Amino acid sequence: MNPSWLLPTAALLGIYVLCAGCYGMVYALGRLRESRRLMHAAHAFYAVQGLTTLLLVALTPLAWGWKAFLLASFLVYAVIPPLTWRQLERTHALEHES
Amino acid sequence: MTESSAAVFEPGAGDPRFWRDGAIATTVFMLLVLLLLTVDSLRVLTEGGGGNVPAYTVINQKITYEFDAASNMDKPVIGEEELLFGHRYSEAEAKAIMDKGKLVIQSRSCINCHAFFGNGAYYAPDLTKAWLDPTWEKMWMPMTQAKTKEEAMVQFLMHPDRYPTWARQMPNLNLSEEEARAVTAYLKWISSVQTNGFPAGFGRREVAR
Amino acid sequence: MNQSKKLGVQYLTASIVMMGALLLFGLLASIFYLKYGFLLGKLDFNIVKQVHINALIIACLWGFMGAIYWFLPDELGIETVGIGLARLLFWVFVAAVAVVVLVFIFVQYGSSDESGMWLVNQGRKYVEAPRWAAIGIVAVFFTLAYNIFASVAKARKVTGIMGVLMTTMVPLIAVYLIAFPAPTNMSVDLYWWWWLVHMWVEATWELIIGCILALALMKLLGTSRKVVEIWLYLEVALVLGTGILGLGHHYFWIGTPQYWLSIGGIFSALEPLPLLGMVVHAIYDAGKHQMKTHNKPAFLWLIAEAFGNFIGAGIWGFMMTLPQINLYSHGTQWTVSHGHFAFYGAYITGIIAVAYMVAQESRGIREVRGNAWKWAFAGLNIGMVGMVGALLVSGMSEAFIGRALGGSTLDGFMASQSNSWFMQGMIARTGFGVIIVASYFILAWDLATLGRRREKPSPALATS
Ligand code: HEM
Ligand code: HEM
Ligand SMILES: [Fe+2]
Numbered sequence: 008m009n010p011s012w013l014l015p016t017a018a019l020l021g022i023y024v025l026c027a028g029c030y031g032m033v034y035a036l037g038r039l040r041e042s043r044r045l046m047h048a049a050h051a052f053y054a055v056q057g058l059t060t061l062l063l064v065a066l067t068p069l070a071w072g073w074k075a076f077l078l079a080s081f082l083v084y085a086v087i088p089p090l091t092w093r094q095l096e097r098t099h100a101l102e103h104e105s
Numbered sequence: 106m107t108e109s110s111a112a113v114f115e116p117g118a119g120d121p122r123f124w125r126d127g128a129i130a131t132t133v134f135m136l137l138v139l140l141l142l143t144v145d146s147l148r149v150l151t152e153g154g155g156g157n158v159p160a161y162t163v164i165n166q167k168i169t170y171e172f173d174a175a176s177n178m179d180k181p182v183i184g185e186e187e188l189l190f191g192h193r194y195s196e197a198e199a200k201a202i203m204d205k206g207k208l209v210i211q212s213r214s215c216i217n218c219h220a221f222f223g224n225g226a227y228y229a230p231d232l233t234k235a236w237l238d239p240t241w242e243k244m245w246m247p248m249t250q251a252k253t254k255e256e257a258m259v260q261f262l263m264h265p266d267r268y269p270t271w272a273r274q275m276p277n278l279n280l281s282e283e284e285a286r287a288v289t290a291y292l293k294w295i296s297s298v299q300t301n302g303f304p305a306g307f308g309r310r311e312v313a314r
Numbered sequence: 315m316n317q318s319k320k321l322g323v324q325y326l327t328a329s330i331v332m333m334g335a336l337l338l339f340g341l342l343a344s345i346f347y348l349k350y351g352f353l354l355g356k357l358d359f360n361i362v363k364q365v366h367i368n369a370l371i372i373a374c375l376w377g378f379m380g381a382i383y384w385f386l387p388d389e390l391g392i393e394t395v396g397i398g399l400a401r402l403l404f405w406v407f408v409a410a411v412a413v414v415v416l417v418f419i420f421v422q423y424g425s426s427d428e429s430g431m432w433l434v435n436q437g438r439k440y441v442e443a444p445r446w447a448a449i450g451i452v453a454v455f456f457t458l459a460y461n462i463f464a465s466v467a468k469a470r471k472v473t474g475i476m477g478v479l480m481t482t483m484v485p486l487i488a489v490y491l492i493a494f495p496a497p498t499n500m501s502v503d504l505y506w507w508w509w510l511v512h513m514w515v516e517a518t519w520e521l522i523i524g525c526i527l528a529l530a531l532m533k534l535l536g537t538s539r540k541v542v543e544i545w546l547y548l549e550v551a552l553v554l555g556t557g558i559l560g561l562g563h564h565y566f567w568i569g570t571p572q573y574w575l576s577i578g579g580i581f582s583a584l585e586p587l588p589l590l591g592m593v594v595h596a597i598y599d600a601g602k603h604q605m606k607t608h609n610k611p612a613f614l615w616l617i618a619e620a621f622g623n624f625i626g627a628g629i630w631g632f633m634m635t636l637p638q639i640n641l642y643s644h645g646t647q648w649t650v651s652h653g654h655f656a657f658y659g660a661y662i663t664g665i666i667a668v669a670y671m672v673a674q675e676s677r678g679i680r681e682v683r684g685n686a687w688k689w690a691f692a693g694l695n696i697g698m699v700g701m702v703g704a705l706l707v708s709g710m711s712e713a714f715i716g717r718a719l720g721g722s723t724l725d726g727f728m729a730s731q732s733n734s735w736f737m738q739g740m741i742a743r744t745g746f747g748v749i750i751v752a753s754y755f756i757l758a759w760d761l762a763t764l765g766r767r768r769e770k771p772s773p774a775l776a777t778s
Pocket of ligand 3: 563
């Protein structure tokens with residue numbers, strides 16, 4: 008890691024997870040309120056995470072292995088909120104069954 | 106995407122036992138991997154085991170820290186004989202002085218100001234490579250009027266309050282001369298541990314204060 | 315109230331009091347960064363900091379134990395077995411902690427032989443307590459485990475939550491014992507010491523607080539057991555699936571083989587994933603249940619837990635967990651920033667939530683009211699976020715100047731510490747610390763007087 012890239016890289020990594028968090032949060036709010044606007048906002052956050060991934064891959068001096076890993080995690084982050092939501096609805100539906 | 110990927114959760118997803126078994130399987134698997142890695146790591150960590158941690162008698166030799174282009178990291182290099190306090194430590198003597206040094210370090214709670222390998226506190230400098238710090242020759246030897254680096258270290262460790270140099274000061278921890286020597290030996294040994302390049306560029310970089 | 319619940323109240327009270335010590339000593343420690351020669355030779359930084367972080371460990375343990383003793387009779391439907399011994403040990407534990415703190419402050423340093431280790435100070439971060447006290451803590455853990463196991467056996471009822479809780483007792487005790495011997499070789503010493511520190515805070519404690527919050531959610535929101543248990547199991551799988559090998563992020567630089575760089579980086583980079591799931595979950599619950607709760611502070615502190623855990627452990631941890639970054643950020647105020655945020659977000663918030671629930675129930679309060687909790691909630695959270703933000707600024711400048719440019723020598727260190735970004739961060743840290751301490755007193759006052767002070771009936775309630 009060359010010194011001048013240390014802080015920008017760390018900041019990008021922080022933004023990367025922050026966007027994932029915002030995506031998850033706004034997604035959940037969007038589902039809760041059944042709001043299309045919020046869902047668009049959620050996807051916008053995910054897009055910004057994508058942009059951050061792109062910057063991390065294209066510009067920073069991280070080793071290629073980490074870049075591949077970040078790219079793969081970026082894809083996994085996409086499904087976490089919907090999967091969690093789906094599972095939440097399924098399990099909470101059980102509450103009313105029994 | 107939502108609908109199809111949720112299928113992963115289909116088998117028995119409404120049944121707590123399915124999740125319980127999954128949790129147990131994951132945990133057991135991870136623990137097994139950790140145990141295997143631990144066996145291997147301890148081999149590498151044992152002093153004088155041929156891994157990353159030299160035997161305690163390394164204090165009889167010259168230690169430097171150099172950039173290794175092949176592995177792209179800084180590595181300690183063990184050189185020719187360079188005695189500590191003009192004494193050649195036998196294996197047993199080296200072990201005894203290390204045991205003492207470690208206990209001094211624990212009893213004075215050094216790591217609640219300093220750090221070793223970056224673990225501890227951050228109020229005072231990291232001591233991993235303290236033995237190799239250029240300031241011993243540049244600043245402390247003239248200040249303590251000691252003839253060797255190790256003598257300067259002993260002087261400083263016994264009376265840090267006599268040498269205020271900047272915005273923070275180390276307290277006098279009442280080390281006896283024997284204790285100060287033991288800590289010095291410990292610092293020399295620990296600087297020889299191969300740490301995957303931490304700290305990077307030690308002693309090769311300069312910043313203006 | 316039955317004995318187990320009484321003990322729960324005692325432990326939680328002790329935990330909240332201990333948080334006061336944690337904060338005061340933290341604030342004191344921060345002043346050393348601002349003032350040359352502060353208390354030098356009287357009460358040095360290392361001693362103050364040592365009391366600070368030990369208070370943290372004890373406050374967390376007491377908070378967990380309080381919650382466990384409180385919920386146990388509800389969960390099993392019987393009085394806890396062996397509660398007499400546990401109640402006796404509470405006072406022994408409190409007295410022992412008081413003695414240890416007094417010895418730290420007044421004796422400070424022991425002799426550099428075994429007797430120093432047994433009587434005064436073991437000098438190992440987070441577990442400085444002398445050996446006699448450490449053995450006492452093991453005895454308390456065994457009693458706790460006995461209380462839980464024997465009660466489950468007597469009630470003949472192994473609920474899923476109890477199953478997980480019983481399992482956590484094993485690592486809780488085992489890793490503490492493993493870290494005991496403190497070998498001369500620092501690399502080996504740290505190898506096992508990290509089993510203790512990491513396996514406690516990123517595995518065992520996460521599950522203990524998970525069990526506690528599962529019990530709390532069932533009570534607070536009336537969530538069904540089946541739902542809660544599925545979530546708990548999922549959490550176990552994810553937390554341990556990433557956390558056990560996430561241990562590797564502490565094995566980058568202590569002399570360990572190079573493969574830990576990849577293993578530690580990958581698994582700890584995965585750690586935010588389960589935390590994100592919890593954030594989604596918290597919003598789901600908040601949306602579906604908010605109207606139903608009669609304990610808003612407890613509920614909001616639970617939400618804060620989910621967010622705090624994600625941000626403090628997830629984002630802050632992730633920023634510095636890849637080895638190429640960690641090489642420079644490791645062991646700077648950057649680490650401190652993450653440590654504060656993560657501990658606060660994951661544990662302190664959860665314990666405060668439980669404390670509100672227990673205060674409500676033990677005093678038969680129908681609806682938690684007043685404004686004090688709002689001030690405490692806002693003040694603590696704002697103070698904490700401000701403090702870790704300030705630490706991050708200091709830490710980043712320290713990593714850049716002292717490490718990346720300065721090569722970590724004494725000169726590099728000094729340069730980093732006198733840099734103006736660093737210093738301003740340190741000043742701001744102490745400033746936010748004052749806000750935190752003030753808010754803590756509001757919190758403690760609110761918890762102490764809840765249901766005992768006279769209050770205007772709220773208009774909403776009066777009309778309904
Ligand atoms: C008034 C608020 C607080 C202040 C001013 C404060 C200050 C400090 C200071 C000065 C240190 C020493 C760091 C160093 O070595 O340079 C420290 C360490 C630590 N504190 Fe605090 N603290 C506060 C609250 C807390 C709270 C609420 C927690 C836990 C939730 C906490 C947990 C820790 C931990 C875990 C460490 C060790 C961190 C490390 O070395 O990486 N502190 N604190
Ligand atoms: C509740 C969860 C967590 C808590 C309470 C916690 C607490 C801490 C504390 C107190 C330290 C400093 C240890 C010391 O040197 O004394 C630390 C270090 C560290 N944590 Fe966490 N942590 C948590 C989760 C995470 C997560 C999820 C990640 C990764 C994404 C992470 C990554 C790290 C790393 C890389 C270090 C080493 C910092 C260094 O190199 O100095 N932590 N953690
Ligand atoms: Fe960790």
